[in-house]
Amino acid sequence: MSTAKTGLRVEHEIHKRRRSRNVGLGLVLGGFVFLIMGITYVKLTTQNAERAAEIRAKEAAEAAAQGTETSSTEEGSD
């Protein structure tokens, strides 16, 4: 069974054999973290933009309704 000593660490032969698996899995997990970050950013910004548009539309509708009420009151007082 071959082992190589590097300072205080002992590299077992199994580490060499499984290098491709470990490196591959590391890259996949790293990529997954970045993907989740990206999805979260896109979802939050898209949803915030949609929410902001809804609020603006609601405010515009309310302002328009108030404007109609004011003009009808003014017409009534004449």
Added chain:
Amino acid sequence: MSDTSIDSKLDTHEAQFGDYFALLKPRVMSLVVFTALVGLLAAPVSVHPLLAFSAILFIAIGGGASGALNMWWDADIDRIMRRTQSRPIPSGRITEGEAFAFGMFLSAFSVIMLGLATNYIAAGLLAFTIFFYVVIYSMWLKRWTPQNIVIGGAAGAFPPMIGWAVATGGIAPESVLMFTLIFMWTPPHFWALALFMKSDYRDAGVPMLTVTHGRKSTRRHILAYTILLAPIAIGTGFTSIGGPLYLAVSILLNLAFLKGAWNIWRRDEAQADADGYKVEKRFFTLSLVYLFAHFLAILAEKTLALYGLGGWT
């Protein structure tokens, strides 16, 4: 048994990263990715590029997971069939238990992630696709009926519907047509393969049509399904995902496909043996071009529409 013998055994059987990737059936996955991408892009609703990329990735992982579970279930027949003997389980690089755990984990992961990243209709369709391929096709139909490939073909036909659902959050006649196109294409494609992979299915005890009904009947079935496929493929050209370009491509390909099926039907085994199944192999290759070109034409129509050229308007 000495330490050395244990080590040498481990050396031989140690699974590498590529072996786990091979469990996902990368070639099948490429078809899943392409058709799902076309379904997603052909839909009338645009999706953020990162969400579209994530959706295709999770659909591919789901498709791969069902491939791993299929390899786990079919390990016994994969050891017999020449075509599948070098797969990770029959060759001893990955155990059946590992493949099962890997497939189950990735199935759950892909469905949950697709649901979170896009919508639950798409995630539900992906879950159903995995269930259909593993339970309905692999566990039930494949070893029971010669219609295995006909009904089981539905599993491979779902990806464009999932792609469409990612964009729209629902199902539409266009996505059903893309499903039907792949569904009807699958039997002639696999039966042509079964004709020239001669003894593989018989040796493994898989009731392919060539084994149960004979090769003459399989040739008739290929012609019948190709005739039924043509109006569906051409008819799709008149919907919102079609257009003049798609229609031209579809008519040409269906004429070539019908001619190929006709040639297969006219031949007998003596003729096929004499030229090494040349016509059947050519039909099989044409079937791959056929499907790829149809979906590419759908994508082309969508791209042209962005410049006011594609579609019927």
